[in-house]
Each structure stands twice: as C-alpha cells, then as structure tokens.
Amino acid sequence: MLYNHLSEYLTSQGYVNNELCPYVFIKKSHSGFAIVAVYVDDMNLIGTPAELEEITVHLKSKFEMKDLGKTQYCLGLEIEHCSDGILVHQSYYTQKVLRYFNEDKGKPLSAPIPDISVTVNLLAKYSNAPTHRHLNSVKAIFYYFKGTTNLGYFYTHKSSKKAVPPFSSWVDSYRIGYADVGYLFDPHSARSQADYLEGLPSKR
Structure with a gap:
C-alpha cells in the first residue's frame, strides 16, 4: 500500500522507473540527479546535494518518515x-x-x-x-x-x-572490474551466462 502511494507521488514529481527495477526511481536534471531506492519500508536516497535536499523536503511533507542520516548498513x-x-x-x-x-x-x-x-x-x-x-x-x-x-x-x-x-x-x-552478462545465452537450456574480469593496477 505504501509503495503504491510512494510510486504515484514520485512519478508525479518526474521520477521514472521500469519493470526491471520497480523499486528504484530516478530523476535527472540539468544540475544533477536523485535516486530513490525502496526496500520494504526503508528508502535510500542517492544523488547530488541540491536534488537530495529537494526530494527530502518533499518526502517529509508528504509522508510520515524519519531521517536516519547517511546509510551505514544496507542488505549486509x-x-x-x-x-x-x-x-x-x-x-x-x-x-x-x-x-x-x-x-x-x-x-x-x-x-x-x-x-x-x-x-x-x-x-x-x-x-x-x-x-x-x-x-x-x-x-x-x-x-x-x-x-x-x-x-x-x-x-x-x-x-x-x-x-x-x-x-x-x-x-x-584499487580493483578494476568489468562484467558482461548474456541473458538466455545458452539456446538449449535458456540459461544466462556472466563473465567477470578483475585486476589490481600496479603502483608506478
């Protein structure tokens, strides 16, 4: 229920998401961006300072919520x-x-x-x-x-x-990493395949 109201509100404010990421809302502007990631009844806000301040004020005026500060622990x-x-x-x-x-x-x-x-x-x-x-x-x-x-x-x-x-x-x-995923890569088993390449640069 909360998600439906939140989704409608964020959409009305210019945020977009898609079927692959229904709980992630993104809004871009000329000055920056803001991302709202929803998990059950928690939210993580990510973005540039001005956009974060704007969405925080709007959300607090629309919903009853508590600002817990910077995220310190999330999904392990x-x-x-x-x-x-x-x-x-x-x-x-x-x-x-x-x-x-x-x-x-x-x-x-x-x-x-x-x-x-x-x-x-x-x-x-x-x-x-x-x-x-x-x-x-x-x-x-x-x-x-x-x-x-x-x-x-x-x-x-x-x-x-x-x-x-x-x-x-x-x-x-620093670790440098590259990833490539092929969905339904195997035509016989309909399985996906993921490949990773990681390395550590040497100091000079």
Missing part, C-alpha cells in the same frame, strides 16, 4: 563514509556467517576464488548427498571468507580522467 553491506570517499565491505556479516557455522576459528585463506557465486551454485547441486570432497570445498570458501574479512571496495569522491583513480590512504590499490 557496511558503508563507511570517509573524507575522501566511501568504503563498502561486509566484515560484520562475514563474521556472523562464520560464527553461525562454527568456522570463525578456521585457518584464514587469502588465495583468490574466481567467482564465489559460481562455486556456491555448483556445490548447492550436491546439498542432498554431499561427499567429503564437497564439504571440504565448502570449508575452503569459509576459510577464504576468514582471510578476506577486512577487504572491501573504496569509491573515491574525486573524479579522474585516468582509467585508474588516485590512490587513497585507506587502501593500497
């Missing part, structure tokens, strides 16, 4: 607001998962795993009758989480024309 992601950028990580959530499965005392593993989602998807196929090999693979994933608990992504405030942004005091280097 921790967001730290720094002077020169934003650090996004999952330290708390990772530690919570490790404790739940009694793997928080395991041996840390920092060797990279190409794609966690693919590995988990493959192991899930054998969840009804797992072997020791599958259980060891699951433990390897936990050990990888243990060894990478304090890692995250840093997004700098400063824009740069270079492919690699300037280094920050928060991190030693």
